[in-house]
Amino acid sequence: MSEQPYEPEGAIAGTGAGGAMDLATAEGETLEEAPVTEPAAGPRSLWSDAWRDLRRNPVFIVSGLIILFLVLISLWPSAITWMSPLKCELSKAQEGSQPGHPFGFDGQGCDVYTRVVYGARTSVTVGVLATLGVALLGSVLGGLAGFFGGTGDSVLSRVTDVFFAIPVVLGGLVLLSVVTSNTVWPVIGFMVLLGWPQISRIARGSVITAKQNDYVQAARALGASDSRLILRHIAPNAVAPVIVVATIALGTYIALEATLSYLGVGLKPPTVSWGIDISAASPYVRNAPHALLWPSGALALTVLAFIMLGDAVRDALDPKLR
Numbered sequence: 001m002s003e004q005p006y007e008p009e010g011a012i013a014g015t016g017a018g019g020a021m022d023l024a025t026a027e028g029e030t031l032e033e034a035p036v037t038e039p040a041a042g043p044r045s046l047w048s049d050a051w052r053d054l055r056r057n058p059v060f061i062v063s064g065l066i067i068l069f070l071v072l073i074s075l076w077p078s079a080i081t082w083m084s085p086l087k088c089e090l091s092k093a094q095e096g097s098q099p100g101h102p103f104g105f106d107g108q109g110c111d112v113y114t115r116v117v118y119g120a121r122t123s124v125t126v127g128v129l130a131t132l133g134v135a136l137l138g139s140v141l142g143g144l145a146g147f148f149g150g151t152g153d154s155v156l157s158r159v160t161d162v163f164f165a166i167p168v169v170l171g172g173l174v175l176l177s178v179v180t181s182n183t184v185w186p187v188i189g190f191m192v193l194l195g196w197p198q199i200s201r202i203a204r205g206s207v208i209t210a211k212q213n214d215y216v217q218a219a220r221a222l223g224a225s226d227s228r229l230i231l232r233h234i235a236p237n238a239v240a241p242v243i244v245v246a247t248i249a250l251g252t253y254i255a256l257e258a259t260l261s262y263l264g265v266g267l268k269p270p271t272v273s274w275g276i277d278i279s280a281a282s283p284y285v286r287n288a289p290h291a292l293l294w295p296s297g298a299l300a301l302t303v304l305a306f307i308m309l310g311d312a313v314r315d316a317l318d319p320k321l322r
Contacts, residue, residue, distance in 0.1 A: 050316040060312035066305040074121040083111050085118040085272045094288035106277065106291040107284055116298050119274040122267065123302060126184050126191075127254040133192035134253075135246040138199025143238070145200070146207035147230060153204070160197035168194055169259060176265040187266050191253050202245050206238035213237075244314040251306030258299050274299045 054060045073080060088110040096104040103112035145153040171194055179186040210216065216233050224233070260266030261275025269276060274295040281291035 050313075053316040054312060057312050057316070059308050060316075063305045063308035063312065066301065067309060070120050070124055070302060070305070073117055074124040077117045077121060081114045081117045083114045085110065085115045086270055087111070087114075094284060094291070096288075096290060103294045104288070104290045106281055107288065108280070112277075112291055112294050115272055115277055116274070116294050118272040119277065119295060120298065120302070122184065122271060122273045123254045123257060123299070126188055126257045126267075127250045127306070129184075130188045130191035130195065130253045130257075131246050131250040133188065134195040134199055134249065135242060137192060138196040139203045139239070139242050141196065142200035142203030143207045143230070143235070146204035147211060147226070147234065156200065156204075160200055163194060163197040166194060168256065169263075172256075172260045173263065173265055176260060179265075182268050182271055184267060184271070187257055187260060190260075191256065195249065195253070198249070199242060199245060202241050203238065206241045207234055210234045210238040240317040244310060244317055247313050248307055248310030251303040251310070254306065255299070255303045 088108045089105075090109045092105045093107055093109040094105065098104070101111050101113060103116065106112055106115070141156060145156040172190055175190055175193075176186060211229075211234055216229060219229055219233050257266055258273070258275030258278065261268075261273045262279040264279065266275060267273045277295040278292060278299070281288065281295070285292050
């Protein structure tokens with residue numbers, strides 16, 4: 001029997017062990033070359049998701065830029081106009097556009113462009129302050145009623161029903177007709193008086209829904225006080241609907257101020273207001289339509305911007321739309 005020389009490489013290849021070893025080596029190199037993935041980021045909050053969606057929403061961007069411009073000219077109207085809104089020349093009454101006066105003159109010879117710019121300050125001031133007052137009063141009353149319930153909740157529900165039955169414009173004609181002040185505070189107070197029931201209903205329902213969640217029940221079982229439950233656990237999760245409704249209502253309050261001023265029971269001269277200018281320009285709209293169109297257009301654009309902003313915020317804060 002002839003003996004053949006022993007060849008280790010051939011023996012390994014013949015048994016298939018070499019192929020297994022080569023495959024193991026290739027897999028080891030593949031695993032070494034695979035990129036290391038970073039751990040997933042932690043869960044995002046509702047507010048971070050909402051801000052991410054808002055930044056990608058063109059409606060929010062456009063409306064936000066318009067509102068930012070309105071706020072800037074409300075704070076510094078002299079940055080884009082050099083005239084006083086109370087400086088008028090009767091010799092130029094109802095004249096059209098001229099160099100240095102792009103919007104022409106109204107029936108009293110006042111520069112329409114200057115009055116439109118200064119009118120933004122009044123509208124934004126009334127809208128923002130009225131919205132803050134309504135949101136604060138309505139949220140506190142509605143939130144406390146929804147959290148504690150009982151007799152206080154029943155009484156608040158009946159009171160809000162009474163306020164809902166009062167027509168807003170008719171209520172303004174009755175209440176503001178006896179006010180002689182030329183400041184914006186009576187108008188703001190009237191809006192807060194008739195506007196808080198809507199926010200109160202929204203806040204009450206949101207708090208009732210939030211207090212039934214498991215994390216609130218767990219905090220209560222651990223001995224958390226009522227103030228801690230409201231401030232730390234319920235309010236942050238119940239405030240989103242209030243913000244949405246208040247943002248949309250801000251544009252409504254601006255339109256309401258112009259309506260009351262147009263009817264003669266809101267702001268009064270010498271206060272500069274779009275509603276006052278629209279009311280003053282209405283009798284001679286055929287001879288000088290520009291005196292009516294420019295303040296009306298500014299009012300419509302402002303109200304539309306705030307309503308668009310409210311719609312964008314609502315879409316971002318509503319989890320059902322995700």
